[in-house]
Amino acid sequence: MYLESLKLINFRNYNQLQLKFHPKLNVFVGNNAQGKTNILEAIYLTSTGKSFRTNKDRELIKFDKEQAYIKVEGKKRYTDTVVELKLEENKKKQIKVNGVTLSKNTDILNNVYVVVFSPEDLKLIKEGPSERRKFMDDEISQMKPSYFHYLTQYNRVLLQRNNLLKKIHHHKKYMDTLDIWNEKIIEIGTRIIIERAKFVTRIAPLSRLIHRKITENKENLEVKYISNIQLNNTFEETLESFRSRLKESLEVDLQRGTTTVGPHRDDLGVFVNGIDIRSFGSQGQQRTCALSLKLAEIELIKGETSEYPILLLDDVMSELDINRQKFLIKALRDVQIFITTTEREHLNDLNVDKEYVFYVKNAIVRKEKIESV
Ligand SMILES: Nc1ncnc2c1ncn2[C@@H]1O[C@H](COP(=O)(O)OP(=O)(O)OP(=O)(O)O)[C@@H](O)[C@H]1O
Ligand SMILES: [Mg+2]
Missing domain, CATH: 1.20.1050.90 (RecF/RecN/SMC, N-terminal domain)
Structure with a gap:
């Protein structure tokens, strides 16, 4: 499956964000603390209803706001899936799949399939x-x-x-x-x-x-x-x-x-x-x-x-040598991949096409390099 679009309101450092994705590769480039992982985190939430970084919904809502909203539109082989989450302070999160509110939030599973790989995953072996x-x-x-x-x-x-x-x-x-x-x-x-x-x-x-x-x-x-x-x-x-x-x-x-x-x-x-x-x-x-x-x-x-799941690669490309990077992209031709990186150069040898790249600066996402915000 792949995601066509993402919409965020008051999620983490974003006020409003609306993105259309490429069905194959999407690369988010930006300095530290600009909002790259926040985008992956939002996508992950639409898959499991949980964050891979925190159990506290409050942390996901923008500091000065009371509510946050996430929406993705996904394409599967035979069906489309729309998942929406509304997070509110001191309330159970409200989840809708294809417009219908779930009575049990765990029913969110089995709609958007996601696999994440981040430096944290080293814990999987080490801890x-x-x-x-x-x-x-x-x-x-x-x-x-x-x-x-x-x-x-x-x-x-x-x-x-x-x-x-x-x-x-x-x-x-x-x-x-x-x-x-x-x-x-x-x-x-x-x-x-x-x-x-x-x-x-x-x-x-x-x-x-x-x-x-x-x-x-x-x-x-x-x-x-x-x-x-x-x-x-x-x-x-x-x-x-x-x-x-x-x-x-x-x-x-x-x-x-x-x-x-x-x-x-x-x-x-x-x-x-x-x-x-x-x-x-x-x-x-x-x-x-x-x-x-x-x-x-x-x-x-x-x-x-x-369905192939979506793959989120948070900050891991720079840690893999070029052969492993190439293997990864080649082996996953049919998988929609979201990559975050601080330097586009980390991916240079992969010949990443301009159309795949998003630049992220202080919660603003653009297809062209953002010089100042
Ligand atoms: N609830 C929130 N409200 C407002 N801003 C937030 C909230 N939670 C996190 N932030 C801000 O989001 C930013 C971090 O975003 P994110 O983790 O996506 O960074 P990143 O671009 O992935 O950076 P890095 O390259 O260091 O991993 C920080 O500046 C942080 O202060
Ligand atoms: Mg990050």
Whole structure:
């Protein structure tokens, strides 16, 4: 799919902005703090309803204003999609898809498909397991909104079980209710584990192939879902292994007042030529692995939805060597790409056509270089 246009009112540093996009490549050039990432952030919001930088809607609304508005018009193979968001201080955001207000804001998923790659994504490899769980969860949710509901339920049930564990510590009488929460946690948790395992099984060969190409056959990338629950062939069997793990860990759980087994403790293993890249990879290797995973996600979304997602590349081109830049653009011929960069020269070797370039200066966006504002 691709986006035809974007409209912003009082979003971040923009008063009013209206842009028509190129179906292939759109490059935003400008100095620091001018409003380049803000545009990508607005696009991302129309896909997930959330920002990739903050959980606080207030930060998205222009400092001196009470409301912000975002609208995109997207083209898909068979349909068009219009997504609008209205953000208001101290209110739930209001989302419309094709003119109809959503009763549940999570229904925004599955309309605009977006993959982002930013320097932050290095965290995906470098930081703790929660970043990698988030990667799996976000990607699966985008393709399968029901997964997002399981996750929300799981987190709620987990919180309730943990609270109960703390209470039992003081009053044994609460022990009886624990079974109810145990059953819920294993039921929903097993669904999460199975979906994640499926996701990793599919993303593994895609990312390996892409990684091979980017590294000119030098590196073999392997990704593995690492679960503390034994994955078995059927749902029932996996459920059973979760049940027995939970039983085994009861004593420890009670002592610590928290649930120590389950998908909230899982991880995604990332290996290059057999070496754990999370601990031993160079910065460049880690970045390339993150990139391969993100690009694999593009193929996966295409396979699932028959639409290519939009790719947002925030500040990453200057960090890739020219071969990797070229590979990226060539491999993604059918994908609409939004790039931000501080120097057009960073993209010089790509022969970026004038028609793709937007200049951004102090929340003003123009097709010609802006000398002063
Ligand atoms: N709610 C807001 N209201 C008004 N201005 C805001 C708001 N939030 C952020 N800004 C301003 O937006 C600017 C940052 O925009 P953005 O992150 O898009 O910069 P950028 O062009 O991507 O810069 P860089 O090259 O440094 O990444 C800052 O000047 C910041 O003060
Ligand atoms: Mg930026």
